[in-house]
Amino acid sequence: xxxxxxxxxxxxxxxxxxxxxxxxxxxxxxxxxxxxxxxxxxxxxxxxxxxxxxxxxxxxxxxxxxxxxxxxxxxxxxxxxxxxxxxxxxxxxxxxxxxxxxxxxxxxxxxxxxxxxxxxxxxxxxxxxxxxxxxxxxxxxxxxxxxxxxxxxxxxxxxxxxxxxxxxxxxxxxxxxxxxxxxxxxxxxxxxxxxxxxxxxxxxxxxxxxxxxxxxxxxxxxxxxxxxxxxxxxx
Numbered sequence: 379x380x381x382x383x384x385x386x387x388x389x390x391x392x393x394x395x396x397x398x399x400x401x402x403x404x405x406x407x408x409x410x411x412x413x414x415x416x417x418x419x420x421x422x423x424x425x426x427x428x429x430x431x432x433x434x435x436x437x438x439x440x441x442x443x444x445x446x447x448x449x450x451x452x453x454x455x456x457x458x459x460x461x462x463x464x465x466x467x468x469x470x471x472x473x474x475x476x477x478x479x480x481x482x483x484x485x486x487x488x489x490x491x492x493x494x495x496x497x498x499x500x501x502x503x504x505x506x507x508x509x510x511x512x513x514x515x516x517x518x519x520x521x522x523x524x525x526x527x528x529x530x531x532x533x534x535x536x537x538x539x540x541x542x543x544x545x546x547x548x549x550x551x552x553x554x555x556x557x558x559x560x561x562x563x564x565x566x567x568x569x570x571x572x573x574x575x576x577x578x579x580x581x582x583x584x585x586x587x588x589x590x591x592x593x594x595x596x597x598x599x600x601x602x603x604x605x606x607x608x609x610x611x612x613x
């Protein structure tokens with residue numbers, strides 16, 4: 379089990395006073411486990427300092443603009459492979475079932491494909507298994523890191539660190555990620571509504587295996603009995 383995944387989950391959560399106060403502890407966890415290469419730690423330390431010292435309202439506004447109002451930066455993993463198709467709903471049901479079989483429970487309002495929730499789950503797993511499971515959405519994490527770099531956001535450091543922790547990062551050509559497209563102005567709500575319109579659903583025998591299928595099957599393959607795990611819930 380690794381506190382590093384839990385620390386990265388915390389850094390990706392909506393910033394509040396508690397997170398700002400916990401910044402030294404987050405840095406301490408990363409120091410003690412020393413799982414990340416120095417070049418990734420330097421970028422993460424800069425993000426932690428930014429979270430700890432930036433005026434809270436400014437920090438929150440930046441977070442909302444990035445992750446809540448910019449669809450290509452969504453922290454919901456299946457958004458990047460299923461969009462708003464009906465397949466995403468079943469994917470979330472399956473992943474939630476895997477979490478619960480392993481002793482991790484969320485409230486009804488929490489979606490299981492939320493990246494901080496997935497990292498919470500990985501923090502409960504043995505390290506080797508967690509790193510293998512992290513490889514499944516690594517192509518999504520890579521795409522998000524690139525998109526955040528383009529916006530000159532310090533949050534890119536988290537996604538680069540996660541990619542570094544993955545055992546194997548697949549070639550981008552092997553996987554499909556919903557293309558970024560043109561950015562909508564985060565404050566242009568009409569454009570945002572148009573950007574979030576439901577996408578067409580495609581059925582048929584020629585459909586490619588989804589990211590969800592690979593992710594869930596990988597997690598199930600490495601599953602341990604729930605009795606061996608501490609009960610927990612994402613904060």
